Amino acid sequence: MAGVRGRFITFEGGEGAGKSTQVKRLAARLEAQGLEVVTTREPGGSPGAETIRDIVLKGAADRWSPVTETLLMYAARRDHIERVIEPALTRGAWVVCDRFADSTRAYQGAAGGTDPGLISALETHILQGVRPDLTLVFDLSPEVGLERAHARAGAEMRFESKGMAFHQRLRDGFRAIAAAEPERCAVIDAEAPMDAVEAAVWTAVSDRLVVHG
Secondary structure: OOOOOOOEEEEEEOOOOOHHHHHHHHHHHHHHOOOOEEEEEOOOOOHHHHHHHHHHOOOOOOOOOHHHHHHHHHHHHHHHHHHHHHHHHHOOOEEEEEOOHHHHHHHHHHHOOOOHHHHHHHHHHHHOOOOOOEEEEEEOOHHHHHHHHHHOOOOOOOOHHHOHHHHHHHHHHHHHHHHHOOOOEEEEEOOOOHHHHHHHHHHHHHHHOOOOO
16 A cells, blocks of 8 residues: 555574575565565675675675675675665565664674673664564574575575684574564474474464555
8 A cells, every 4th residue: 555664574594594484484484465575685685785795794704804794794784675675665664674673783793702881872873763574583503504605505504604602692682582572573393394494474464464465
């Protein structure tokens, strides 16, 4: 309906959680309801942000400090919001995004050690009220996630190489976010079969958001 702001759904979780596959499946189900759906990802999603993605996700594990990573992620995020997310929401489209601000909280904050105050300040000034209506937190053990991630190994393996302790802190970080904001976050068992994960995602979306064209 003209004038009605769209909905913003984000997928979060550690490496190898299967988010990308489920983003596509959810988008197809929403489109079947007659909705306009924009699928996107972070870091990236706009040409400028994709350029930043290329330098953040490649190279040695210690290529960037957690604080530098945080600033790079927020530079990419601002461009993504300005050029893709906000225009889509304004025209009434549903935006389904593979990662958003919670990933910075978890990766650079909980796992990397960046001061939460810096991250909160960046959220306030950069997001400017653009926040998810629903966040699906894909939870799985780091062992399973890294095994899956290495099975599909490509050039973007910088975070996968950070070690098991990093990835355990990462999982704990995402769980803490979900526990702190249960009205926004739904935890999904990402170790379940793909069809079961899809069903859990759809249940969360249809229970929490009004889905109709």
